Structure formats: structure tokens, C-alpha cells
Amino acid sequence: MRCTKAVIYKDNLKYNLEQIRRHVRPKTEICVAVKADSYGHSAVLTAKTAHEVGGINYFAVATVDEGIELREDGITENIIVLSLCVPEEFDSLFSYSLTPFTFGEDYISALSEAADKFFKKDEKFPVFLAVDTGMGRIGCYPDEAGNEAKLIEQSAHLHLKGMASHFCESDSVTTECQNFTHLQYEEFCRAVENVQAKGINPGICSIGNSAAIMNNHDMYFDMVRPGIITYGYYPDQITKEYLQSRHEDFDIKPVMALETQIVAIRHFPKGKSVSYGRTYFCEDETDIAVLPVGYADGLLRRFSPGLEVTINGKKYPVCGRICMDQCMVNIGKDNPEVHLWDKAIIFGPEESGALTTADDLAKTGGTISYEVLTSIGKRVKRIVK
DSSP, X not given: OOSOEEEEOHHHHHHHHHHXXXXXXXXXXXXXXXXXXXXXXXXXXXXXXXXXXXXOOEEEESSHHHHHHHHHTTOOSEEEEOSOOOGGGHHHHHHTTEEEEEOSHHHHHHHHHHHHHHSOTTOOEEEEEEBOSSSOSSSBOGGGHHXXXXXXXXXXXXXXXXXXXXXXXXXXXXXXXXXXXXXXXXXXXXXXHHHHHTXXXXXXXXXXXXHHHHHOGGGOTTEEOOOGGGGTOOOTTOOHHHHHHTTOOOOOOOOEEEEXXXXXXXXXXXXXXXXXXXXXXXSSSEXXXXXXXXXXXXXXXXXXXXXXXXXXXXXXXXXXXXXXXOEEEEOOTTOTTOOTTOXXXXXXXXXXXXXXXXXXXXXXXXXXXXXXXXXXXXXXXXEEO
């Protein structure tokens, strides 16, 4: 097996899911985001671990193929498809009992026509009405919600199972962003009321994401949708320290460690350049360790300079540009603590021995932990520990 691998700490995953279940009100449904292969952590593993925890009845994917993978691995809980599908995928939605987001007269009509051809008399297919309360992505406007819910309910084979929207700034603690989050909540309430005014049951209503679960307890509605907190990272400014300042305690643990091994140690004289573009020159005589991990594995090129990896309990800087399949680390001259074949940990939880997290990498690269985690490529084998 290739030495570059992602180690998934299942106990940490289970711990996070238990924390979410404990934190959320007992009657509130939980829909765990397992899209993008659970942010790179294995959607099937997450779903099966959630089943062990209990009380989690929904999973959210981004594509029909992701939903099919879960079904074919024996996941029987409700699966919601968050992104819009194309007509060629409608039959798969029906066949695998995947619940889609829908909105807009043309889209609802196309889905209804496909359902008419697929289902027998009196059979109903559940859908969620997507509502745009400020995200500016998909969804009808609140004033349109009543009429679009009516279109769904008038269809011979569609049924309104629920309504959903998505916060765009709930992970920021500034007054402006929190005010906009409250405005989105109010807009969603108005959309639900417009559906009710048509005499239609809005079903399961959902808007709360990871940040809202921890910071906006009054915005849960019927179902929350935890994403990044499932995998052990806090969303932007809603940090553990911030929550503690508000007398809240929400503890989570990173789930993934990215690790590899030293495959070469080379002596470099003062002034020798390292990697593409000759952006790095050795200031003194030193030794350079070569690691077989690069941007094709998800170690993004922009992480250097700044990235430090952990080797035997100490951090060492990556030097020069990260290559597609390799990177180089300055370990200092004649370092007795670093040897050929030693493990090098890019990021991970404390249990892995890492001194760096995906959040640290994100800050180095000017991005977010979500991108760090989901960038870990398929050729990096996932090992469950």
C-alpha cells in the first residue's frame, strides 16, 4: 500500500455525531451532510456510524451518483439531494428513493412529467421545495413559495415533503452578518407561512447549518443539517473559544489525518535551490527530506511557503513549491531525530501525533478547512482506525 494515506479516526467521528445528537433538541431531525464523500471522510462510513449513534434519519448528498452509492451500500435512511438534477437523472431519483430539491415552474413541471411516466396510480414521490432567502444560489423567493408548493401538490405523483433554505453568513459573529442571518430566518418563516396560506402542509422545514446549530438555537425549525462540525472543525468564527465566551460548550474532534513517510534525505549545500521556479534557496548547509505527497493528492500548491509538517513530534517547514506528487521539507543539518522512512503527518487530530490541523493549513493557503478536506484525492487511500 502507498505510504501516503488518510487515516479516519472513527471514534472521533462517532464522538462528533453524539455531540450533535446531544446538543440538538430531541424532536429535531438531523440530516448529516455526507456530500463530496463526507468531505473526503467516506460517506458510507459516516452513514453507518450515524446509524450506530441512532436518532439520525437523514443524509444529504450533492449528486444522484452519491445517493446511489449510499443505497448500494445498504443505507436505508432518507437521502436528500441538495443540488438540482437534470432530466436524465430523474428516473434514478425515483428508482433509488432519493429526495430532490426542486423549485421553479419549469423544473417542477419536468419532474412531474417524469414522475407520471414512472409511477403507478396513487403513488407519490416526496420532494423538498428550495427557498432562496439570501444565499443567491437556488430556490424560489419567499413570495413565490405558496404557488410553487401548490404546483407540487397539484401534481399527480409529487408530494411536498418539506421546505429548505441555507444561511450564507451564519458562520460570522459580526453584528451585520448575524442581522442578515436573522433576516434570512424571517424570510424563511414568511415562505412557510405563504405555503400554509394555500392550505398546504409545508412538511419538514430546515434552514439550520453547522454554525446555526451551535449559535442560533432559535432557528432549528424541524430539521438541522450539520456539515463541517461532523468532521471535527468549527465553521469560521463560530469557534470553541467564541462559544465558551457565550457559556456554550460544543466539543468536537478532527476525524482525518493525512500522513506519509520520508522516502529520501538529501544533503544540500548553502545556496542550492529547491523545486520548480527556484523560489527557495538554502540559507545554510542543510538536509532536505522528500515526501511522496503533492497537489494531486490535495496538498495544494499554495500551501507553500508556510506549511509545516510534523515528524517525530516536531514541526518542519515545507520548502519550495509543492509538486504534483512530491514535496520537500527542510529538516536541518545532520538532524538525529529524523530518519529515512519516518512518518510525516501533514495534518490531523491529536491522536495522530499531528501538531497541525486542517484549519492551520487553511489559514496558510488563504482558504477554509472544507476545501482542505475535500481536496484530498481519491488516490489517497482511506484507512479507518
